[in-house]
Amino acid sequence: MKIYVASSWRNDHQQSVVGVLQSAGHDVYDFKHPTQGDAGFHWSEIDPNWQKWTTQQYRDALRHEYAQFGFNRDFDAMKKCDACVLVLPCGRSAHLEAGWMKGAGRKVYAYIPDGCTIEPELMYGLLDGITSDIKEIIAMLKESEAKPMEVCRCLQNDRHGESACRDAVCNWTGSPDGHNDDGTVKMPFGEWLLAKAGK
Numbered sequence: 001m002k003i004y005v006a007s008s009w010r011n012d013h014q015q016s017v018v019g020v021l022q023s024a025g026h027d028v029y030d031f032k033h034p035t036q037g038d039a040g041f042h043w044s045e046i047d048p049n050w051q052k053w054t055t056q057q058y059r060d061a062l063r064h065e066y067a068q069f070g071f072n073r074d075f076d077a078m079k080k081c082d083a084c085v086l087v088l089p090c091g092r093s094a095h096l097e098a099g100w101m102k103g104a105g106r107k108v109y110a111y112i113p114d115g116c117t118i119e120p121e122l123m124y125g126l127l128d129g130i131t132s133d134i135k136e137i138i139a140m141l142k143e144s145e146a147k148p149m150e151v152c153r154c155l156q157n158d159r160h161g162e163s164a165c166r167d168a169v170c171n172w173t174g175s176p177d178g179h180n181d182d183g184t185v186k187m188p189f190g191e192w193l194l195a196k197a198g199k
Contacts (some may be wrong), residue, residue, distance in 0.1 A: 001145055002027045004101060008093040009088035013113050017087050019136060025136050041070030045174050083107040083144060085137060086127075088116055102126055107121040108146045111137055 003026045008012040014032065021028045029086060032040045043050035046064050053061065061067055074097070078084075083100040101107045109129040112118060118131075123128060131153045182189060 001083060001141060002081040003141070004029050004031070004081040004084045004097065004106075005031070005087060006084055006090065006097040006108075007031075008090040008094060011090055013111075016086050017085065017111060017137075019140075020134050020138070021085065021115055024141075026141070029074075029081060031074055031077075034073055034077070035194060041067075041074070048191075056115075060065055079104075081106065083109070086110045090093045107141070109137055109140055 003021050005018055005021070005028060007013060007017075015030075018028050018030045034040055043061070046061050046066055047053070047057075050061070062071075075128060078097060078101060081101070083106050084098050086098040088110060097114070098108050098110075107128045108126075109131070110124065110127050111130050112130065114132050128144070129136070131137060131140075
């Protein structure tokens, strides 16, 4: 299974989580070491004073060639992954990544290590699991692998009616519990779009 680990550069647990997931047989994207010998993206490569930028400087920096390279590399990895593990504590980028992954139909699990104090957030209810036990993360990933996901028939046939596919999960056909009549799991619309585009 391909896993995207979303976290912070300052998170001391991120590397150990990557290692545990790799030892469990998963293909893990590590933003701190995306390729052999690569130390990942750093704003300081664009400007040593990046922490003092104005909003305009920040907007300009996002269009910088190096920033575009870093963004595309991480986003391409997100699109290729089957699931996301959000390792807390972490900041805005990691939560944007986890939110995109969830909206695209991926499983997203939050790992909150013991001793990590966080402020409760209501929208964590969107996640597929929250735990302080890395072994439970492994178990949840294994369970999700056992559940095949197939696109629902209305999308397979491109039958988009007036009310089709407005929600994250298409309710055009099948039972209200999120499954088609034949028992297959419905594919969220965001994931179908990526599949159709060949991403």
